[in-house]
Amino acid sequence: MLLHRLAGYGSILGKLRCILLAFLLSILVASPVLAAKKQAKEPVLPSMQFAIVRSAVSSCEPACPEWISASGVILGDTPAKLQKILKKMGDRKLPIVMESNGGNVDAAMEIGRMIRKRGLDVAIGKTRFEGCSPDQKNCKPDRFSDGAYAGYTFPVGAYCLSACPYILAGGEKRYVGQWAFVGVHQITQIYTQTKITYRTRYRIVNGRKKVLDTTIVGRKPAGSYEKTDLSKAYRQKLLTYFTQLGIDPAIVDRMLVIPAKDISVMTPEELVQYKLVTGTGDVSDVAxxxxxxxxxxPASCVELKPAGPKA
Known part of the structure; x- marks a missing residue:
């Protein structure tokens, strides 16, 4: 029940409480978050981090492949993080090497559109960093003059689950390969409720109530609930998204028949059938x-000199 505090006089106080309570209840709105992976009762996983990485194989110098590493859970602020990396990348066209267990669907679709707009390729793979990594505090890569991290990519055991395939769909060219996995299931809508505490001040003038002001004095979480049935409008949004990116929109039905608590790994044949991949290659084709x-x-082969010695 919403808490409230009233200042007033006379016998109308009880009646006013009832009226105000009805009003407050009418404005309690649950805020939905669309997630393709149920997060409740699961360990907190790292949010998606991006980094520009250069191959640590020194034999390729002075021209070595570079890529954008993307790993972690897709959250509402993930598109802004990618935008920051794209700005740093400038006019270069580096492929994205990604691994993710899912997250926010709307954010994933926004990222997918950003990737397609830039004409970038996407490959499912793992990035192993040599030296320090982006998740380490105060890590400042200095091996290369362009500030890239040093690392390697490999496909074995890499995964793209839940909301992640929505990002994969954005790639100009899309690679998975036989050693990586793409898993899908239905979307879970998580509604978060908030309990709001109001304070209303009023005075009685000639027997009539005059409200002076109403102020929000507190907010607190009031639980959440989940739904998996999508509205027709949102289903159409998904169909439009995949169609515009050249993916078979029938993939939506493939996703939505799998319960949210399960993951269905798509076969190589299905990946081709739904056009989620553009060939049989893997992350090695881009990195x-x-x-x-x-x-x-390729544009991702960047020629530069190693950074000079530290001062």
């Missing part, structure tokens, strides 16, 4: 040192 031996070199 292996051999790609820089091609003529012409």
């Amino acid at each position: 292996a040192t051999r790609i820089c031996e091609q003529d012409p070199r």
Whole structure:
């Protein structure tokens, strides 16, 4: 029940309480968050972090592949984090090497559109950092003159689950390979409720109530609940998203028949069928040192000199 405090006089106080309470209840609104993975009662996982990484294989110098590492849970602020990295990347076109267990669907679709707008490729893979990594406090990579982290990529055991495939769909070229996994299930809508405490001041003038002001004096969580049945409008939003990116919109039905508590790993044949991949390659097609031996070199092969010695 919403708490409230009233200042007033006479016998109308009890009646006024009832009227005010009805009003307050009418403005209690649950705020929905669309998540393709149920998070309740699960350990808190790291939010998605982005970093520009350069191959640590020194034999490829002076021209080595670089990529954007993306790993972690997709949250509402994840698109802003990616935008920051894209700004740092400038006019270069670096592929995104991603691993994620899911998160916020709307944020994932926003990221997917950002990636497609920039014409970037996406590969499901793991990035292993050499030296310090982005999640380490005060880590300042200094091996390369462009400030990139040093690292390696590999496909074995990499995963893209739940909301993650919505990002994968945004890639200009999309790679998974036989050693990585893409898993889907239905979307969970998590509604969070907030209990609001109001203070209303009023005075009685000639027997009539005159409200002076109403102030919010406190907010506190009031629990949450979940739903998995999507509105027609939101379902259409998903269909439109995949259609515009060139993905078979039938993938929505494939996702929504899987209970939220389960994950269905898509077969290589399904990935091709729904056009979620553009070929049979894997992360090595965008980040292996051999790609820089091609003529012409891919845009992700960046030629530079190692950073100088520390002062």
